[in-house]
Every structure is written in structure tokens, then in C-alpha cells.
Amino acid sequence: MSEKVLMKGNEAVAEAAIRAGCRLYFAYPITPQSELIEYMAKMLPKVKGTFVQAESEVAAINMVYGAAGCGKRVMTSSSSPGISLKMEGISYLAGANLPSVIINVQRGGPGLGDIQPAQGDYFQATKGGGHGDYRLIVLAPNSVQEFADMASEAFDLADKYRIPVMILSDGLLGQMMEPVSFKPTLTAEEIAEKEKIHLDWCMRPNEDEPNHHHHEINSLEIDPNVLETHVLDLEKKYKLITENEIKFEEYNINDDNQIVCVAYGTASRIVKSAIDQLSEKGINVGLIRPINVWPYPSNAIKNVLHKKVKKVITFELNLGQMVEDVRLAVNGQIPVEFLGKVGGLVFSPDEVIKKIEDNL
Numbered sequence: 001m002s003e004k005v006l007m008k009g010n011e012a013v014a015e016a017a018i019r020a021g022c023r024l025y026f027a028y029p030i031t032p033q034s035e036l037i038e039y040m041a042k043m044l045p046k047v048k049g050t051f052v053q054a055e056s057e058v059a060a061i062n063m064v065y066g067a068a069g070c071g072k073r074v075m076t077s078s079s080s081p082g083i084s085l086k087m088e089g090i091s092y093l094a095g096a097n098l099p100s101v102i103i104n105v106q107r108g109g110p111g112l113g114d115i116q117p118a119q120g121d122y123f124q125a126t127k128g129g130g131h132g133d134y135r136l137i138v139l140a141p142n143s144v145q146e147f148a149d150m151a152s153e154a155f156d157l158a159d160k161y162r163i164p165v166m167i168l169s170d171g172l173l174g175q176m177m178e179p180v181s182f183k184p185t186l187t188a189e190e191i192a193e194k195e196k197i198h199l200d201w202c203m204r205p206n207e208d209e210p211n212h213h214h215h216e217i218n219s220l221e222i223d224p225n226v227l228e229t230h231v232l233d234l235e236k237k238y239k240l241i242t243e244n245e246i247k248f249e250e251y252n253i254n255d256d257n258q259i260v261c262v263a264y265g266t267a268s269r270i271v272k273s274a275i276d277q278l279s280e281k282g283i284n285v286g287l288i289r290p291i292n293v294w295p296y297p298s299n300a301i302k303n304v305l306h307k308k309v310k311k312v313i314t315f316e317l318n319l320g321q322m323v324e325d326v327r328l329a330v331n332g333q334i335p336v337e338f339l340g341k342v343g344g345l346v347f348s349p350d351e352v353i354k355k356i357e358d359n360l
């Protein structure tokens with residue numbers, strides 16, 4: 001890892017993506033992630049990469065489709081309404097088994113909303129915001145360091161499973177500055193080695209050598225029997241991901257917890273601060289923080305529901321989205337409460353403390 005430097009989240013994830021071998025990036029500007037596209041515009045040409053400011057979000061995601069079909073490490077980014085415009089293309093990417101990385105720096109909604117941080121895109125990201133039966137691997141950072149680290153992880157997961165991977169950030173993480181260190185930059189040879197795993201399926205020039213062929217990249221199947229087989233094959237992949245890619249953090253989880261909180265991303269930082277303050281008052285509260293919000297760590301929540309736990313409280317910057325997954329995990333064993341903020345507002349540690357104390 002490199003020495004730590006002070007960077008905005010948007011710039012840190014862009015730098016990390018370049019170091020991880022991203023040489024193709026297509027996007028359209030939108031706040032609060034514009035620094036990301038600006039950084040890529042400045043830095044990609046220096047590593048002989050290709051940056052294109054597309055004419056729209058729809059164009060950008062289809063450029064990603066083309067580059068992914070060639071087996072290259074490719075990325076796009078946007079914020080909430082821009083991601084909505086990309087949803088048809090994201091469904092196409094998933095249907096065609098194409099690896100790619102998509103970053104959503106969430107803002108308030110619905111509609112154009114505002115440019116403040118929010119978590120209102122959880123349903124869209126984890127339940128399939130586009131059409132059809134598909135999934136994305138969805139990573140949810142809660143610090144600038146984790147935001148940057150997830151760039152290389154996202155590309156590796158995309159390559160491993162031939163799937164689009166989304167990093168679900170928000171306007172606070174994108175704009176805030178924190179010290180961050182970076183993994184070493186991959187060499188051209190290392191990038192080529194990572195991309196070599198795609199040679200048996202990706203689009204290639206016609207060559208008169210054994211096993212060098214054009215490959216068809218397609219998510220259209222007219223025959224319903226063929227389409228059913230294809231969708232069931234996708235489902236097998238999603239089950240494999242669910243078995244292997246659950247990631248979460250336990251914070252102050254112990255046998256004396258009276259309340260267990262669940263929060264991800266920016267919200268989890270505030271909940272941690274509240275838990276620390278409550279500990280000083282002798283109130284024992286734990287936190288389960290999903291790091292991958294799909295696949296979801298349901299068992300991690302089930303496993304902490306011992307006799308002393310009175311309630312589970314979910315904290316989100318929305319009207320209640322991840323709380324549905326928490327309720328499914330708890331399965332009626334104990335009550336599940338919720339505290340949310342919307343409109344780009346962020347709850348304070350004092351508001352979290354009050355919610356917890358009111359439920360003791």
C-alpha cells in the first residue's frame with residue numbers, strides 16, 4: 001500500500017480504479033459525483049486509457065456494454081437519476097454475462113431531488129432496478145478508504161463471475177476528504193493477465209489460428225425454452241455468489257447486547273458514534289454493517305438474536321428499504337424498528353441515541 005494522501009472519495013475511487021486496470025471509462029456529468037468524471041478525464045490519458053464523456057447516460061452504459069463485450073476492464077459512474085437512465089443497459093449487461101463496474105454516488109430523490117447524500121437507491125441496486133430476473137453484486141463503503149479499496153475488489157468480482165458490480169456510495173462519501181492509501185498500480189502485463197480469462201467468450205478479431213473466433217454477445221433469446229435455460233443458468237451463478245461473497249462487519253456485538261442495530265454506508269458511521277456514546281453510559285448496543293448489500297448477510301443478523309436482544313433497529317437515509325431485508329432475516333422473532341431521514345438530511349448521533357433509548 002502507498003503512503004496515505006488526503007483525497008475526496010470521488011477522486012480516491014477514480015485513482016483506485018485506474019490502478020486496478022481500468023483503461024476504459026464512459027460517463028456523463030452529474031453532481032455529486034462530477035469530481036469522479038473530472039479525475040478520469042484528466043488521468044486516464046496519462047496511462048493510455050480512453051475517456052469519453054458520452055452524450056447521455058444511456059449512451060454511456062451502452063459504451064460500457066461494448067467494451068465489456070471485448071473483455072476489458074470498464075467502468076461508468078453517475079448519481080441516482082443518472083443510474084435510473086442506465087438501468088436498461090445494466091439489465092442488458094447482466095443478461096449477457098458481461099463484467100463491468102458501476103458507481104452510484106447517491107443523492108436525494110425521487111426525480112431530480114437534490115444533490116445531498118441519501119440511500120434511496122437500495123431497492124434499485126439490490127432488487128434489480130431494470131427489467132427481468134437479474135442481480136448485481138452491490139458493495140457499500142462507509143469510508144473513503146473502503147470506497148477506494150472496493151474499486152479493485154469490484155473489478156475482480158466482475159471478472160470472476162462475469163457480472164456487473166455496483167459500488168453503492170452516496171454524496172457524503174463522494175465529497176468528504178479522508179486519508180487514503182492505494183494498492184500498487186497494475187502493469188500492462190498484469191492487466192492483460194487478468195483480462196485473459198475472458199478470451200474464450202469475448203469479442204475478438206477474426207484470426208486464422210486455432211480457437212480464435214468471433215463470439216456472439218447477446219441477451220436476446222426468441223425461443224422461450226432457450227431463454228428459460230439462460231435465466232436459470234444466471235440463477236445458478238447468483239446462488240454461487242450468495243454462497244461465497246457475503247461480507248459484513250460486526251461492531252460491539254456480544255452476548256450482552258440489548259439492542260442490535262443494522263446500518264450500512266454513511267448511516268453506519270453515525271450509528272457507530274452513537275454506540276460508543278451509549279457504551280460510556282453502560283448501555284450495550286451492537287451493530288451489524290452489511291459491506292456487500294447484495295448478497296445480503298441475513299444469517300449474520302439471525303445469529304445475533306439471543307435472549308437479551310430486545311429489538312433490532314435499522315437506520316437508513318431513506319423511508320425504509322433495507323429494513324425489509326432485515327425483517328426477512330429476523331423472521332418475526334423479535335420486533336424490528338426503523339429510523340430514517342430523507343431529502344438529503346442526515347440523522348445525528350443524538351437522534352440515533354434517542355431512538356435506541358426509547359426502545360430499551
